[in-house]
Amino acid sequence: MTHFCSIYCVLIKMALYLCFLFFLIYSATACDRCVHQSKAAYFSQSSSLSNGACGYGSLAPGFNGGHIAGGIPSLYKGGAGCGACFQIRCKNTGLCSRGGTRVILTDLNHDNQTDLVLSSKAFMAMANKGMGPDVLKLGIADVEYKRVPCEYKNQNLAVRVEEMSQKPSYLAIKFLYQGGQTEIVGVDVAQVGSANWNYMSRNYGAVWNTSRVPVGPLQFRMVVTSGYDGKWVWAKNVLPADWEPGMIYDSGVQITDIAQEGCSPCDDGGWK
Numbered sequence: 001m002t003h004f005c006s007i008y009c010v011l012i013k014m015a016l017y018l019c020f021l022f023f024l025i026y027s028a029t030a031c032d033r034c035v036h037q038s039k040a041a042y043f044s045q046s047s048s049l050s051n052g053a054c055g056y057g058s059l060a061p062g063f064n065g066g067h068i069a070g071g072i073p074s075l076y077k078g079g080a081g082c083g084a085c086f087q088i089r090c091k092n093t094g095l096c097s098r099g100g101t102r103v104i105l106t107d108l109n110h111d112n113q114t115d116l117v118l119s120s121k122a123f124m125a126m127a128n129k130g131m132g133p134d135v136l137k138l139g140i141a142d143v144e145y146k147r148v149p150c151e152y153k154n155q156n157l158a159v160r161v162e163e164m165s166q167k168p169s170y171l172a173i174k175f176l177y178q179g180g181q182t183e184i185v186g187v188d189v190a191q192v193g194s195a196n197w198n199y200m201s202r203n204y205g206a207v208w209n210t211s212r213v214p215v216g217p218l219q220f221r222m223v224v225t226s227g228y229d230g231k232w233v234w235a236k237n238v239l240p241a242d243w244e245p246g247m248i249y250d251s252g253v254q255i256t257d258i259a260q261e262g263c264s265p266c267d268d269g270g271w272k
Contacts, residue, residue, distance in 0.1 A: 032075075032084075032147030032181070038115035040069075040088065040143040042123035042136070052107025054082035054205035055174055059160075060106040067122040070107030072115050080183040081105055082206040083175070088116065088145035090126045095135050101125035102148065114140060149181040149258060157251040159220065159238050162207060165245045172209040173200075175222075176248065180257045185230065186223035191216045192237050216241045220251070225259035 050060045052070060060068055069088075075081050082105060089100025101122055109117045124132030126141070135141065155177045162172035175184060188197040191214040198212040218239040223230050235251035243249070 035144050035146045036115065037142075037144050039113060039140050040090070040116045040118055040123070040145075041111070041114045041140045042118045042120050043070075044120055052205070054079065054106045054108075055162075055207045056082075056106050056176075056205075059176070061119070063106065064102065064104045065121070066119055067101055067103050067125055068106045068119050069103040069122060070109035070117045071105045072109050072112070075105060075115065076108045077183065079202055079205040079207075080185055083150065083178045084183070085148050085150040085181075086116070086145050087148045088118070088122075088126065088143055090135065090138075090141040090143050092135075092138070092141065095128060095131050095138075096126045096141075097128050100145075104150070116143070116145065147181060149256075150179050152177045152179045152254070156254050157235070158248050159235075159251055160248045161239070161243055161245050162209075163245045167243070168213055168215060170209065170211050171200075171213045171218075172203060172207055174206040174208070175251075179255045180259075182255055182257050182259050183225045184222045185225060188221045189218055190214055190221075192219050197221070218243070224255060224257060226257035228260045231257070 050056070050058055052060060053076065054060075056063070064085075069086070071081060071084075071086075075084070075086075084105045085102055086105065087100055087102050089098065090096040103116070103118060103122045107117075109115070111117065120136065123141075124135055126143075127135040157178055158176040159173050160176055162174065164170070165172050171189070178184065187200040187208045189200055189210060190197045194214065196214070198210055198214065200208040200210040203209040217237060220235045220238055222233045222235075224233050233253060233255060235253050238249050238251050240249075
C-alpha cells in the first residue's frame, strides 16, 4: 500500500506540473520569440538592478558583462522568466547598430511605459561605435526585442545555496547559468540515491525553498519547458552533505532546450 501511494503521489505531482506548464506556455499574451515593438529606458547605476526581484543580488552585475535588464510582468512571469535572454536594438538607425545587444533578465519592471529597463552598459551597447553617450542622452528609446537562447558553452547549470538556509530545517537555492530558451517551472530535492523526493516552492524570483530538507548529499530534478511541452532534468549529485549557505555548486548538467510556443507566423522570422 505504501509503494502504491508513493507511485500515486508522484503521478499526481507530475500531472500538476504539466498543468502548470501548459498554463505558463499558453497564458502569455504574445510569444517570446516574436519581435516586440516597445520602448526601453535605463538605470544609471547597475546596483539598482542588483536589488532586483529575481534575487540575484550582487551576482547580477557580473552576468553577461553587466548587460542586464528588468522586464514587465509578462516577461518576468512570476519569476520563471528570471535569467531569460533577449536581443534588443533601438530603432534610431542614426545612433544605433543593427545587431543591438543581448541582455539577461534580472529584475521586474513596474513601469508600464517601457517593456525593459536596461543597465546603462546595455543601453549604450545598442549604439553604433562611439555613439554610446549620445544614446544615453535619449533617456528612453524606441526599441524592438525578442527572446533568444542563453548560451553558457563552458558553464554548467549551477546551484547557489542562499544565506537564509538553515541546516537541517530549511534550504533555499537559486539556479545560475540556465542555458537555452527555457523556464524552470518545478523543482524537487532528494538525498543522493533516494527515490523519496520532496517538492520545493518558488519563494520569489529565481529562489526556490523547502522546509523538508533531506539529510546527506542532495540531488535535484527540475521540470523545464522544452519543445511544446516540458521535461525532467536530473542533477544527480549537486550538494555535498556539508553544504554551506553562500556557496555555489556545479550541477553537472547543461540546459540547451528551446521551448516552442506555437506562435506562427513569427516562428521562423529572422532579425532583419
